[in-house]
Amino acid sequence: MSNENIYILAIESSCDDTSAAVLCNNNVLSNVVSTQKIHEEYGGVVPELASRAHQQNIVPVVHQALAKANIDKKLVSAIAFTRGPGLMGSLLVGTSFAKSLALGLKIPLIEVNHMQAHILAHFIADEENCAPKFPFLAMTISGGHTQIVLVRDYFDMEILGETLDDAVGEAFDKSAKLMGLPYPGGPLIDKYAKLGNPKAFQFPRPKVAGLNFSFSGLKTSILYFLQKETKKDAEFVSKHLNDLCASIQHCIIGILMDKLEKAVVQTGISQIAIGGGVSANSGIRHTLKQKETTDQWSTYIPKFEYCTDNAAMIGIVGYLKYKNADFSTQDIGVKARYAIESAVKTK
Numbered sequence: 320m321s322n323e324n325i326y327i328l329a330i331e332s333s334c335d336d337t338s339a340a341v342l343c344n345n346n347v348l349s350n351v352v353s354t355q356k357i358h359e360e361y362g363g364v365v366p367e368l369a370s371r372a373h374q375q376n377i378v379p380v381v382h383q384a385l386a387k388a389n390i391d392k393k394l395v396s397a398i399a400f401t402r403g404p405g406l407m408g409s410l411l412v413g414t415s416f417a418k419s420l421a422l423g424l425k426i427p428l429i430e431v432n433h434m435q436a437h438i439l440a441h442f443i444a445d446e447e448n449c450a451p452k453f454p455f456l457a458m459t460i461s462g463g464h465t466q467i468v469l470v471r472d473y474f475d476m477e478i479l480g481e482t483l484d485d486a487v488g489e490a491f492d493k494s495a496k497l498m499g500l501p502y503p504g505g506p507l508i509d510k511y512a513k514l515g516n517p518k519a520f521q522f523p524r525p526k527v528a529g530l531n532f533s534f535s536g537l538k539t540s541i542l543y544f545l546q547k548e549t550k551k552d553a554e555f556v557s558k559h560l561n562d563l564c565a566s567i568q569h570c571i572i573g574i575l576m577d578k579l580e581k582a583v584v585q586t587g588i589s590q591i592a593i594g595g596g597v598s599a600n601s602g603i604r605h606t607l608k609q610k611e612t613t614d615q616w617s618t619y620i621p622k623f624e625y626c627t628d629n630a631a632m633i634g635i636v637g638y639l640k641y642k643n644a645d646f647s648t649q650d651i652g653v654k655a656r657y658a659i660e661s662a663v664k665t666k
């Protein structure tokens with residue numbers, strides 16, 4: 320491999336964000352994200368609407384990413400795209416676009432696993448980013464996934480535990496919906512939680528073996544609790560919104576930290592990296608940072624724009640795979656379900 324710069328154009332379209340980024344080696348030159356607002360009125364992502372919006376957004380978003388990076392597309396070394404996991408229709412838009420562009424420009428195509436990208440986002444060169452050293456534990460917490468992954472190397476990962484039902488982001492969003500808050504409710508719970516008492520209300524923690532998670536019971540217990548209280552006082556939610564948010568957030572953080580602590584004991588690894596949209600949560604960030612002093616953990620939280628869905632994280636995986644000459648062929652298909660372990664083997 321020569322010392323020439325590698326330019327990766329990356330495309331992410333797994334859920335409701337259409338994103339394109341340009342990287343020069345491990346540096347991000349541009350990272351454009353177009354978040355689809357249409358889903359707000361439905362209280363959750365509508366797959367059919369998501370793929371239509373990707374179709375409309377993809378060309379302008381890619382144009383903008385190239386313009387911001389100030390490079391001609393002829394300079395691009397390879398196209399990286401999200402192959403999965405995600406919504407089938409959404410993935411198809413980004414994948415088809417990436418394949419056509421790679422074919423047109425006669426450059427390599429690189430498929431990327433979205434969950435692997437959330438983890439490797441830590442390796443984007445940025446003054447606000449600090450890369451963990453191998454081996455480390457990664458906890459990916461998003462609207463679609465909740466996993467604890469043992470990361471031995473860039474392409475050597477093993478899932479130690481994951482959710483058996485709802486993802487943690489869904490737990491936030493569904494709880495918010497029960498309180499009448501708009502989608503996505505996670506950031507709003509975070510905002511109101513800052514003003515409330517986390518011990519005001521208690522919700523039961525699920526009993527799940529090993530390092531797996533479960534969040535569907537929490538949603539049900541919140542539903543029954545709110546039904547009971549609003550029968551007595553119709554204004555219960557609005558009167559206690561801050562305390563409710565603080566208590567729900569406290570419970571969710573407790574569930575996550577319990578398993579993380581268990582994983583640290585089980586593996587003897589106390590280098591912890593988090594990723595995914597929920598790592599934007601201020602309570603989780605604060606609790607993790609505290610662990611640095613109380614338990615001597617080293618914790619890593621990527622820059623905010625690399626936590627939520629973005630193409631820069633797809634680009635860093637593209638760059639690392641490019642260096643291994645790990646390219647895809649034009650007959651590659653999308654994978655709505657795509658386990659991290661099946662994605663990490665390179666040549």
Ligand code: KG4
Nearest residue numbers: 461462463488503505596597599600627628
């Ligand atoms: O990674 P992401 O952008 O998309 C997926 O791959 O799912 O994660 C989105 C999820 C949503 O459920 C959203 O409510 C949640 O991340 N989220 C938060 C916060 N910011 C985003 N949850 C709690 N607190 C936040 N500050």
Ligand code: ZN
Nearest residue numbers: 461595596628
């Ligand atoms: Zn994600």
